[in-house]
Amino acid sequence: MGEDAGMSSYRARFDAAVTFTNGGGLQVQGFLVDVPSAEVTAREVGELFLGSLGLLMAGEVVLDNLEIVEAPHKGTRGGPADRAVAEGGGARYVELSHVIRDGMVTLPNLPGPELTEHLSREASREIYAEGTEFEIGRISMVANTGTYLDSPNHRYPDGHDLTGFSLDRLVGLPAVVVRLTDSGRLGINANALAAYDVRGKAVLLHTGDDARFGTPQYVEDAHFLTRDGAEFLIGQGAALVGIDAANIDDMTDGTRPAHTLLLGAGLPIVEHLTNLDEVPPTGATFTATPPRIAGLATFPVRAFATIG
Missing domain, CATH: 3.10.20 (Ubiquitin-like (UB roll))
Structure with a gap:
């Protein structure tokens, strides 16, 4: 909490x-x-x-x-x-990732994950000693499922994949939460960010759009980071950018300037965050780590904030 x-x-x-x-x-x-x-x-x-x-x-x-x-x-x-x-005080943790469930909808144009059994408990009894059983699951999904992290290879063929981020780029980053739920505009520009000290920080854009996650309305009138907003964060030395909306970019703009600029500068992007209302504006740290999968540019993360 x-x-x-x-x-x-x-x-x-x-x-x-x-x-x-x-x-x-x-x-x-x-x-x-x-x-x-x-x-x-x-x-x-x-x-x-x-x-x-x-x-x-x-x-x-x-x-x-x-x-x-x-x-x-x-x-x-x-x-x-x-x-x-x-x-200060004792450490507390806030879950910032959506739960991945069989058939869930992250974005309307992407298939949901399929969770099945590779080895059932019943079948395992024929393999192991009496009284010993195991279950091995299997999941098939697109990499852009749930709350996920983008690496530069998502946008650039010569950019590094998920294995290119060292842990210090993704773990325990000082966080600044930018409250935008009452901003009155969808585009998050440099003016909306100018008052924040973002150098070396995980900049978490709290729009409130996560309340519509999993519904058709999630992608309608979605908040996004503008080109000049991305330029500001890069110029001010932000370490990572996250958002609780359907995309870091305006989904009506096929040029995807926020992805292009942020990933071009080597900044990790975390999309589809949730529960940012439970994170204080400053003083928390942010962690979002995907598996070390060579050849993949994007993958779900366990994202969380540590407070105290």
Whole structure:
């Protein structure tokens, strides 16, 4: 369970006017910051507002139309997510992969996996000693099933396959969760990412589309990373990019710019994540490891977040 699981989290929405001690001022409308509880005071909200923007030489802060709303934290600087990281605690784990089941639908144009028996328990009794039995299963599926990782060979014939990623590229990466469930737009561009420190991080794009996974609506009005969003993540040194949507790219654009740029830069891509609402905006680590299969470019992963 993550920061927001099992307990409510809150954000403050307000208008504000700030005057600076060296002259000038700033006004904002409908600003939002993470707050520790529904009982937060206006003074505390003002302090969180100044801290979130890193405003220096601020004088008086006047808030109007203050409203506390129940919503997942987005990781505003100096807010509850930063404090939780500092306080630490025992490790907790959040499953971020969909369960693979016989016949499941990942994408409408791909066949579902077929799970069968290679050796049944009954048949094994003829092989082993009395009272000893085993079952050996068999699975047939396309590599793009469930929650999976893309290697550069998925896009480029001379790119490395699944065996080309060392474990330090996929295990225990510091994670930043970008909350986009209320963004009002499908394309995730550089402006939506600019406030986040992504260098060396697994950047996990939380769109909420996973709620429609396995239905025809999953691919309709799906969120995606734009070309300039991919360029921003590469330029800022992101280590991995994941998304809880049907594709990292706009599925109506056959050029697939996000795949092209990210895989061209050697960044792993993890698609069809789930449960990102249970992961705090910062402070968790992310792991997603496929088997070491030579010659395959994509394969399902056990993806999870470690908190604390």
